[in-house]
Amino acid sequence: MGRDPSFLLLTYDSCRYDVLSRADTPNLDSRGQIYRAQTPGNFTYPAHQAFFSGHLPLVEEPVPYLNRFHGQLFTLQRLTVGGGRRSLASTASTWNVPAGLGERGYQTVGAGAMNWFRQASLTAGFEVFKFTGTDADQQIDFVLQNLDSERPFFGFINFGETHSPFTYAGKPAPDLWPMSSDAMQWPSREEGAVGEATPHFAHQVEAAEFLDSRLPRLFDSLPGPTVVVLCADHGECFGEDGYWGHGVNHPRVLEVPMAIFRLDGQPLPRPRSALSLRDRAYMIRPRLLRRNP
Numbered sequence: 321m322g323r324d325p326s327f328l329l330l331t332y333d334s335c336r337y338d339v340l341s342r343a344d345t346p347n348l349d350s351r352g353q354i355y356r357a358q359t360p361g362n363f364t365y366p367a368h369q370a371f372f373s374g375h376l377p378l379v380e381e382p383v384p385y386l387n388r389f390h391g392q393l394f395t396l397q398r399l400t401v402g403g404g405r406r407s408l409a410s411t412a413s414t415w416n417v418p419a420g421l422g423e424r425g426y427q428t429v430g431a432g433a434m435n436w437f438r439q440a441s442l443t444a445g446f447e448v449f450k451f452t453g454t455d456a457d458q459q460i461d462f463v464l465q466n467l468d469s470e471r472p473f474f475g476f477i478n479f480g481e482t483h484s485p486f487t488y489a490g491k492p493a494p495d496l497w498p499m500s501s502d503a504m505q506w507p508s509r510e511e512g513a514v515g516e517a518t519p520h521f522a523h524q525v526e527a528a529e530f531l532d533s534r535l536p537r538l539f540d541s542l543p544g545p546t547v548v549v550l551c552a553d554h555g556e557c558f559g560e561d562g563y564w565g566h567g568v569n570h571p572r573v574l575e576v577p578m579a580i581f582r583l584d585g586q587p588l589p590r591p592r593s594a595l596s597l598r599d600r601a602y603m604i605r606p607r608l609l610r611r612n613p
């Protein structure tokens with residue numbers, strides 16, 4: 321890439337994999353393939369803490385960067401497979417990746433829609449961060465206004481349009497169906513319409529299509545070599561097995577969409593060499609110790 325790669329991490333909050341696959345998203349489709357992945361966190365806070373440590377959602381296919389065991393985009397050294405040597409950017413920060421990249425001279429700019437982004441423990445690693453509420457256009461404005469595209473950057477936006485109640489600018493009719501904790505009983509018991517048969521599914525599809533319409537203004541303003549990660553932080557239950565919303569380890573909550581691509585359409589560099597002999601020795605040693613105490 322010639323210089324330190326710039327990153328743009330976009331999270332569609334709560335967006336289900338089947339929803340984004342169903343949505344008409346020509347702008348995303350023209351850039352990259354959407355994969356089914358498993359997220360490391362079942363609600364906004366832990367999912368983003370994991371992402372900011374370099375643990376993005378994991379796809380099953382052995383595709384570099386989409387599956388971190390075949391190369392990880394950005395890492396904290398000593399805390400990952402290969403010790404960070406197989407990543408595009410690694411830092412030794414004791415805080416998180418944005419903070420570490422900032423110490424290396426990256427610009428780190430973020431905007432968050434969900435209330436969790438009022439928490440300093442999620443945002444303090446960024447040089448500049450704005451809690452916006454759900455407002456994709458304002459978030460894109462903020463990131464573009466605060467980035468100098470001549471210097472490496474780590475940009476981040478958490479979009480709230482795909483979170484219930486799926487509101488977006490100009491939405492013609494609100495989703496009036498009871499949602500999430502309002503509809504949740506414990507112990508959970510499935511009854512009535514679920515999944516695609518609920519109005520929520522179509523509302524989330526609509527919200528994802530709205531966000532897709534906002535991508536060109538963002539993408540066209542950033543340098544071609546920028547590496548984009550577009551994913552959901554977690555999915556959402558629409559009544560499956562009696563579960564509504566997220567914050568539980570249900571398969572529909574843990575399944576998320578993810579795409580990774582460069583804005584100029586060029587392939588990402590191959591991850592550097594596989595594990596070194598020292599790494600392999602380190603991994604084998606505990607087994608030997610168990611055999612020979």
Ligand SMILES: [Zn+2]
Nearest residue numbers: 333334364553
């Ligand atoms: Zn979330």
